[in-house]
Amino acid sequence: MENKELCLVCQDFSSGYHYGIPSCNGCKTFFRRTVMKKQKFVCQFDQNCPVDKSIRCACRFCRFEKCLKVGMDQSALQASRDPIGYTKRTKKPERRPMKEISSDESSNESPERQITPTRSFENTLNLLAVREKSANELRLSSYLPKRSLKQALCSKPLLNDPIFMNKHASRSPRHNYDNLRFITQDDYHYWHERDWFVLTEYAKTFNIFKNMSYHDKTELVRHAAIVIPVLNQVYNSPDHGLDTVVFPDGTYYDRTHEPTRPAGLNRKKYQVLDLVLKPFREMEVNFNEFSAFKAITFLNPDADVSLETKAAINEERVTITKHLYSYMVQKDGLEKAIYRFGRLILMGTTMSKMACESKEAVWIADFFENIGFTSFAKELIFGDN
Known part of the structure; x- marks a missing residue:
């Protein structure tokens, strides 16, 4: 039977239970990368940005706070089991030009990358x-x-x-x-x-x-x-x-x-x-x-x-x-x-x-x-x- 449970973070379809809650692959990866790299984000607004499947990539601070709020468990990560990096590729893909924002693209891109000064x-x-x-x-x-x-x-x-x-x-x-x-x-x-x-x-x-x-x-x-x-x-x-x-x-x-x-x-x-x-x-x-x-x-x-x-x-x-x-x-x-x-x-x-x-x-x-x-x-x- 098809799993129709929703991700508690962004309300997209869940791919299973990750770090204690039902979540999609995008939010699972975002949470893992944030915790493992000890990243710190800053909200540009009131620390109350909407987080759903169409705009979950807009504010990383509010997305991570939402992950914690709905119960994602940082202690569930294991360095040996949750590596960060390119495990299936020999080199990073070539960077593509930025495109017009869309709900389809937002679910396929990797928005958690660090923005360099030259592309601010x-x-x-x-x-x-x-x-x-x-x-x-x-x-x-x-x-x-x-x-x-x-x-x-x-x-x-x-x-x-x-x-x-x-x-x-x-x-x-x-x-x-x-x-x-x-x-x-x-x-x-x-x-x-x-x-x-x-x-x-x-x-x-x-x-x-x-x-x-x-x-x-x-x-x-x-x-x-x-x-x-x-x-x-x-x-x-x-x-x-x-x-x-x-x-x-x-x-x-x-x-x-x-x-x-x-x-x-x-x-x-x-x-x-x-x-x-x-x-x-x-x-x-x-x-x-x-x-x-x-x-x-x-x-x-x-x-x-x-x-x-x-x-x-x-x-x-x-x-x-x-x-x-x-x-x-x-x-x-x-x-x-x-x-x-x-x-x-x-x-x-x-x-x-x-x-x-x-x-x-x-x-x-x-x-x-x-x-x-x-x-x-x-x-x-x-x-x-």
Whole structure:
């Protein structure tokens, strides 16, 4: 009879009992290597990262802590019986280029290897990709709380809560569709609220964000309130052509003029299609590149924050930008990487201009009561408290 018992660490299928508990080969090997080599890891977040079969490789500190928590016994290892090294190979395999993160690949790679300084970008890009994967899972869920902006920014980060993510992002009803339907004003409202909710949770996963004053937190999130939802909507849209953005519930918009919407918001829609969707598709931006570009876009020192916060944001942003460039050079080669990297980064300037014009359109629409904003939206966009 097939063994359907699950690994207590990552919930993948167990290959049997190892070191006292049912576990998969990946977690068994990770635990053995960590103990035998006496490795020490550091968590980049709150020491509470989710550990499941799709992202078990993201944080080695939290994975090892999970191993101990569920009962893996260090004393069960024996040096003579649990050797570390290449027992079946005469030499190490040639290192392959880093690939886009995926659940299939994460179970086959050997993520426990030490990251050398010359390839430190791998660690940064992986962490950003894991963060983005969790954010998108939350966006796809049906969970949407009603709360104030202050409650949203001062509460515990949900993306770092494995119990919450397992319950609401992995198991709850998720958006899906069988047929496309043209978007309505209510649909715009709904998806803006969802993307703003996810934005606040995404923001709280950055270490520098935790140390900001409440004023700086609100200003940074407000500055990103137009561009980050646009990036989410465009990158995660199924490909129905260069003139169509599709949401997870099957609603979509294209170049069709919407006479009931303010002219400025119709103009913003065309800008999204021309300045974001088209370049993304032409450059074939992959998940790692998108995750890094989104973080760079969010960490914008042009926000109305304190000088100390501007310096911290800029330092973090420069680090991510350097690592993104290193990744693209390693993946594409120097000549192609310079072209793609330059084109991607310059999109940030274009999007900032688009965001300013869009906010003006939103203010005008609100003044003439063309759009019924929720109290949360008014706090976020207009600063109403």
